[in-house]
Amino acid sequence: MKKYTAILLLVSAILWVVPHKEANATETVPIEFFGLMIHRADQGTAWPGVRFGSWRLWDAYVNWEQLEPKRGEWDFSRLDRYVAMAKQHNVDLLLPLANTPQWAAARPNDPSGYKPGNSSEPANIEDWRRYVRTVGERYKGRIHNYQIWNEPNAKLFYTGSPAKLVELTCEAFRILKSIDPQNRIVSAGSTPGAKDHLGYLDNFLALGGKDCIDVVGHHFYVPHSGPEAMVPLIRGVRGVMKKNGIHQKPLWSTEAGWWIANGDGTPDHRYVTKGGWKKVSLQDAGEYAVRAFILTRAEGVERFFWYSWDSPYGLSLTEPTSKKPKQALAENWNNTVERLVGSTIPVCSQTGKTWRCSFIRKDGAKVEDSWSVE
Numbered sequence: 001m002k003k004y005t006a007i008l009l010l011v012s013a014i015l016w017v018v019p020h021k022e023a024n025a026t027e028t029v030p031i032e033f034f035g036l037m038i039h040r041a042d043q044g045t046a047w048p049g050v051r052f053g054s055w056r057l058w059d060a061y062v063n064w065e066q067l068e069p070k071r072g073e074w075d076f077s078r079l080d081r082y083v084a085m086a087k088q089h090n091v092d093l094l095l096p097l098a099n100t101p102q103w104a105a106a107r108p109n110d111p112s113g114y115k116p117g118n119s120s121e122p123a124n125i126e127d128w129r130r131y132v133r134t135v136g137e138r139y140k141g142r143i144h145n146y147q148i149w150n151e152p153n154a155k156l157f158y159t160g161s162p163a164k165l166v167e168l169t170c171e172a173f174r175i176l177k178s179i180d181p182q183n184r185i186v187s188a189g190s191t192p193g194a195k196d197h198l199g200y201l202d203n204f205l206a207l208g209g210k211d212c213i214d215v216v217g218h219h220f221y222v223p224h225s226g227p228e229a230m231v232p233l234i235r236g237v238r239g240v241m242k243k244n245g246i247h248q249k250p251l252w253s254t255e256a257g258w259w260i261a262n263g264d265g266t267p268d269h270r271y272v273t274k275g276g277w278k279k280v281s282l283q284d285a286g287e288y289a290v291r292a293f294i295l296t297r298a299e300g301v302e303r304f305f306w307y308s309w310d311s312p313y314g315l316s317l318t319e320p321t322s323k324k325p326k327q328a329l330a331e332n333w334n335n336t337v338e339r340l341v342g343s344t345i346p347v348c349s350q351t352g353k354t355w356r357c358s359f360i361r362k363d364g365a366k367v368e369d370s371w372s373v374e
Helices: 075-088 125-138 162-178 197-206 229-245 283-299 327-340
Strands: 012-015 034-038 055-056 090-097 147-148 185-186 216-219 251-255 301-306 347-351 356-362 366-372
Touching: 012 283, 034 090, 055 301, 055 347, 090 125, 162 185, 162 197, 197 216, 197 229, 216 229, 229 251, 229 283, 251 356, 283 301, 283 327, 283 347, 283 356, 283 366
Parallel strands: 034 055, 034 301, 055 090, 090 147, 147 185, 216 251, 251 301
Antiparallel strands: 012 366, 347 356, 356 366
8 A cells, every 4th residue: 555645646556355344345436426517518618528427507507597587488598408418428417496586586686696686585486386397397307306506505695594495495396206206306505615504404404304305415615625624524414414314315515626726827716816715736636636536435425516617716627718627637537437436435544644545446456545634
């Protein structure tokens, strides 16, 4: 087993005889674990040069406000293109249902991270029901995963009450399940970047949200730290799930990512420079990808959506100006997919600043990775 520090390229040693943990012997890592967000797939962004199996359509201009800009006037052209792309590339979609149009908002002038009123719940629940049913029926058999809202504990995204979010979630659950029982409902991903993300999740589940979801979604941003800081966040969410009696349900990381240095000379975006994020070098970002994927899967996270492939805000896996993939990150991403897809679930342990993880590849080889975090 070869050790390395966090500033060196991750190296693994392959052994053939060490037995793996029996609890993980029959479960393997699917390609759907590796998720992305792509913002402009139909506006000049080339299809990603990394292998992935899940695509979350957030900041992709297909939320309620874009689909129904005026009551009863629908525009599905972009979402239709995305659905066709996903089918062509055999990628599973996760569609968030969120961002109330101003005409439907309970508080149409509420500020938001997008347009006024997008953060508000709808004034009339019938408008929400019609939106959910229209989308669900149109994409029956083509979209199976729906997330109800985004970062509800952040006022820029949601200004309603937790009880109202439970109502919206349960209405969507009822409608989408009636359209296709195979549809899965994912809870809104609270973010540790806003106030009391665990308390918000706990309240949402306790108010009845736990009965109207198939998957717990959560955001696991650690903008000042490496991937190892995600582990206690994941365990905190697991504790809330156990408290509410849904520890057996899947957990998805519906957003995570880091501020990654640009290699093409593009100036850093003020979103990250003013936000106090830690700037990660191109080489370190490649190692972050490896460690983030291994550690989160070891913690039982079933999907990991990276924000994002083509973000303009400093979180992109591609260069902002040249649009080329950030090479070290793309290479390590693809190498990790090759090693993990079809493998057993990694088992990880920590001793001081040293982490050790092991898993059995699909070809039967035992892999042991070790690294130290300074």
